Each structure stands twice: as structure tokens, then as C-alpha cells.
Amino acid sequence: DAGVIQSPRHEVTEMGQEVTLRCKPISGHNSLFWYRQTMMRGLELLIYFNNNVPIDDSGMPEDRFSAKMPNASFSTLKIQPSEPRDSAVYFCASSFGTYTQYFGPGTRLTVL
Amino acid sequence: KNEVEQSPQNLTAQEGEFITINCSYSVGISALHWLQQHPGGGIVSLFMLSSGKKKHGRLIATINIQEKHSSLHITASHPRDSAVYICAVGQNYGGSQGNLIFGKGTKLSVKP
Numbered sequence: 001d002a003g004v005i006q007s008p009r010h011e012v013t014e015m016g017q018e019v020t021l022r023c024k025p026i027s028g029h030n031s032l033f034w035y036r037q038t039m040m041r042g043l044e045l046l047i048y049f050n051n052n053v054p055i056d057d058s059g060m061p062e063d064r065f066s067a068k069m070p071n072a073s074f075s076t077l078k079i080q081p082s083e084p085r086d087s088a089v090y091f092c093a094s095s096f097g098t099y100t101q102y103f104g105p106g107t108r109l110t111v112l
Numbered sequence: 113k114n115e116v117e118q119s120p121q122n123l124t125a126q127e128g129e130f131i132t133i134n135c136s137y138s139v140g141i142s143a144l145h146w147l148q149q150h151p152g153g154g155i156v157s158l159f160m161l162s163s164g165k166k167k168h169g170r171l172i173a174t175i176n177i178q179e180k181h182s183s184l185h186i187t188a189s190h191p192r193d194s195a196v197y198i199c200a201v202g203q204n205y206g207g208s209q210g211n212l213i214f215g216k217g218t219k220l221s222v223k224p
Contacts, residue, residue, distance in 0.1 A: 033212070043198065043214040056211055089153060100145070101212070103155040 004104035006092050012110045018080040021107045024073055025094030033101060034067055034077050035091040043091070049075065061086075082111045115139050118199050118215035125222050131186040133218045135199030138180065145212065146173050146184050147198040155198075158184070189222045196220070 005024040013019055025032045033048040047057040049069045057067070064083070069075040079086055089108050093101040117136045125131050135144070146158040159166050159173040161182075166173050170189075175182040186193055199215040 042216045043200075045211050045213075048211065059211075091155060093155075098142070100157045100160040102157065103147075105154055108153075 004092055004094055004102055006090075006104035006107050008107060009105060010108050010110075012112065013082055014112050015083055016081045017111075018078065019082045019086075019109060019111075021077040021090050021092075021109070023075045023077070023092030023104060025075070025092070026096075026102055027073065029094035029096045029102075030072070031095045031097075031101075032069060032075050033093040033095075034075070035093065036088045037091060037106075038088045046077070046090075079109075082109075084111045087111050114215070115213050116199055116201055116215040118197075118218050120218060121216065122219045123221070125189050125220070127190055127222055127224050129189050129222075131189050131193075131220065131222075133184045133197050133199075133220070135182045135184070135215055136180060137182075137199075137201045137213075139201060139213065140203070141201040142203045142210075143201070144175050144182050145200040145202060146182075147200060149196040149198060149217070151195065158197075186220075191222045191224050194221050 007022045031050050034046040035043050036046055037043045046059045047067045048055055052069045065079055067077045087110050089106045091106045092104040095101040115138050119134045143160050143162045145160050148156045148158050161175050170187045172185040196217040196219050198217045200212040202212045203210045
């Protein structure tokens with residue numbers, strides 16, 4: 001298996017632009033997690049899905065952030081409009097049942 | 113006070129030394145995770161445990177549920193063990209994994 005796939009790996013955009021991050025979980029996994037990592041706050045959960053249904057989005061910073069999982073093999077995290085404070089590494093992870101999570105390589109987002 | 117506290121924050125060791133990283137948490141959990149983040153940024157799950165001890169190669173993880181404490185030990189440390197080690201606690205939800213709460217990480221540097 002190719003593991004969790006994220007795209008793009010790097011994204012540089014200007015303040016106010018829309019940013020879409022993509023994630024393909026490991027086939028057969030039924031949970032998907034979006035995390036954000038910054039120097040100041042470390043790793044934080046943004047949202048997670050079980051069986052394509054959002055379970056907990058309390059970590060989503062504000063209405064500018066939205067996430068979707070239209071099917072078991074694809075999820076997006078969208079930021080609109082983006083701001084410089086959104087600059088971070090965004091990780092996607094997936095798991096099956098209560099087993100361990102597997103992390104994607106991350107997307108490094110820079111908002112100028 | 114953070115819900116997950118790690119110590120030390122930074123650790124420098126000589127090759128061959130025995131290393132211990134500690135994690136204390138203040139919330140009820142279903143499982144505790146030890147993650148390794150390489151200098152390049154990738155995150156790998158090392159252990160997920162809910163009781164007792166697990167061993168994988170030179171790595172040993174223990175957890176004491178009553179004391180809400182876990183340790184990660186590295187025997188015969190090697191420069192390739194240099195990484196950030198992150199403790200995370202989680203609560204399962206409906207037969208699947210739920211939210212993970214992360215510690216700030218311990219940056220380990222092993223000198224040859």
C-alpha cells in the first residue's frame with residue numbers, strides 16, 4: 001500500500017486566496033484525521049471523520065476552515081480566505097477501527 | 113496546564129546510552145501513542161498501548177494507568193534515533209479512534 005497520500009506537498013499562496021489540501025487515506029481505513037502543526041502550538045487535531053461522517057470539528061479554528069469527505073478514499077481541507085497565521089504543516093492520518101493511525105507526509109502551507 | 117506533559121523537552125545523549133522520555137497526562141484515555149517525527153518532518157507511529165509494556169527492537173514503551181504516566185525507553189541509542197518523540201493520548205469513539213491530544217514533543221539528539 002502507498003500509505004496516506006497528501007497533495008500538494010508544498011503550497012505558497014497570498015493572503016486572501018483559497019487553499020485546498022487533499023488527502024487519500026489508506027484503503028480500508030474507516031477513520032480520517034486532519035492535524036495542523038506549528039512551532040508555537042505543536043500538533044493539533046482540526047477535525048476527524050468516521051465512515052465519512054465528521055465526528056468532531058471542534059478544533060477547526062474558524063469558519064474560514066472547512067473539510068469534506070465525499071467518499072472513503074478522499075478528503076479535502078479548504079481555507080477561504082487564507083491568512084498568514086494559517087501557515088503551518090497540515091497532516092492527514094487514517095486508521096482502521098481502534099488501531100494505530102498512519103500519517104501522511106504533510107502539506108507545508110505558507111501564506112504570504 | 114497542558115493535558116499531556118512530556119519531559120525532557122530536549123535531550124542530548126552519546127551513542128550507546130540508555131534513554132528515557134516521560135509522558136504524563138491528566139485526562140481519561142483509551143490509549144496512549146508514541147510517535148516519532150523525523151528531521152524531514154514525517155511522522156511514524158511507534159507504539160499504541162493501553163496497559164503494560166510493549167517492545168519493538170531497541171524501543172520499549174510502558175504505561176501506568178493508575179499514575180497516568182508513560183515512558184519511552186531507547187536502549188543502545190544510535191545517531192539515527194535523533195528525532196522528535198511525541199506522546200499523544202486518545203479516546204476511542206464508537207469502535208473507532210477518536211481525538212488525539214498531543215504533548216509538545218521531546219527533541220532527542222544522539223551524538224556519535
